[in-house]
Amino acid sequence: MIHNRTVRLRARPVGMSKRDDFEITEEPVPEPGDGQFRVRLDYVSLDPAMRGWISGGKSYVPPVAIGEVMRSYSAGIVEASNHPGFQEGDAVTGLFGVQTHAVSDGSNGVIKVDTAQAPLPRWIGGLGMPGTTAYFGLLDIGQPKPEETVVVSAASGAVGSIVGQIAKIQGCRAVGIAGGPEKCRYVVDDLGFDACVDYKAGSLAEDLKAACPNGIDVYYENVGGDILDTVLTQMNVFGRIPVCGLIAHYNNTEPAPGPKNLRSVLVNRLTMRGLIVFDFIKRYPEAAEALGRWHADGKLKMREDIRAGGVDAFPDVLNLLYTGGNLGKLILDLRD
Ligand SMILES: NC(=O)c1ccc[n+]([C@@H]2O[C@H](COP(=O)([O-])OP(=O)(O)OC[C@H]3O[C@@H](n4cnc5c(N)ncnc54)[C@H](OP(=O)(O)O)[C@@H]3O)[C@@H](O)[C@H]2O)c1
Known part of the structure; x- marks a missing residue:
């Protein structure tokens, strides 16, 4: 038995x-x-x-x-x-x-x-649900164009690590936000992002500005909270924000305060759109093919x-x- x-x-x-x-x-x-x-x-x-x-x-x-x-x-x-x-x-x-x-x-x-x-x-x-989420969230909702700057939070994690690498494949500048120097080193040295900002260092706004000299065109949101508040102030006109996750809020016992800098959505005509990976179920084979090919070619590290x-x-x-x-x-x- x-x-x-x-x-x-x-x-x-x-x-x-x-x-x-x-x-x-x-x-x-x-x-x-x-x-x-x-x-x-x-x-x-x-x-x-x-x-x-x-x-x-x-x-x-x-x-x-x-x-x-x-x-x-x-x-x-x-x-x-x-x-x-x-x-x-x-x-x-x-x-x-x-x-x-x-x-x-x-x-x-x-x-x-x-x-x-x-x-x-x-x-x-990376070849399963998290990679699929990164693929559709970035490409369908973020719609990155070559030379644009893509920022992703929780950048060393399952979804974020793939988002930044796909941004590089699309010819973008990829900038991660992660907690601590070890994670940031991994994101840049091992995954090949152009830069990574340690949000725990206490100078997120300044460090992000230095890492994104041309502003931010796509912010792939995995976290919410203070990180979103800061990124909103550096978004470019007609920027896109795929809202994939809000991990900073998941254990809250009270509703989280709203974003402080929502004005940026108005003045910069930003698009913020939530996604759930299941929305793309009919197109999973497309993601599986692309992720598998990039992985086999050594372009996606996991x-x-x-x-x-x-x-x-x-x-x-x-x-x-x-x-x-x-x-x-x-x-x-x-x-x-
Ligand atoms: N919409 C969908 O269909 C879908 C599907 C899959 C995942 N997601 C979302 O994608 C996000 C990432 O998921 P994952 O599986 O890739 O997890 P992960 O990034 O591998 O692990 C979670 C990471 O989040 C960061 N984090 C946790 N609490 C934080 C806080 N208060 N402030 C800032 N960073 C914090 C931590 O990294 P640091 O050390 O860098 O802080 C942690 O290692 C989550 O929000 C998840 O809900 C959404």
């Missing part, structure tokens, strides 16, 4: 989630029925959106219910199959949840991936920050996202 270890939501967190907001359970895995397959999950993607998924408010997806397995993208290997499209040994990713095993009919966003092309964890990182500890470590590893403890795509390793 195979046992499944799962992380289930026990309570809706207030502020940053705590271990007690989750419970670890162990239960037998059902045999796959007709048209189903069983996956052994090796890696779980930790995503900032998880904090929103366990909140009760209205969002773009229903919240994870109390008692339900925590929602996540995960990657693993098919162990048994009664599904014509999936064979034993296939590597797959999908919304399988934070658990060691899942039985699926293939409908929960399951994709077969090629581990000869890239290691399994990368398919839930880094995974893989943490050990299995499902028991999930609550603590998740919070690294909100304290800046990760460098690269944060992933939990479920293998023993």
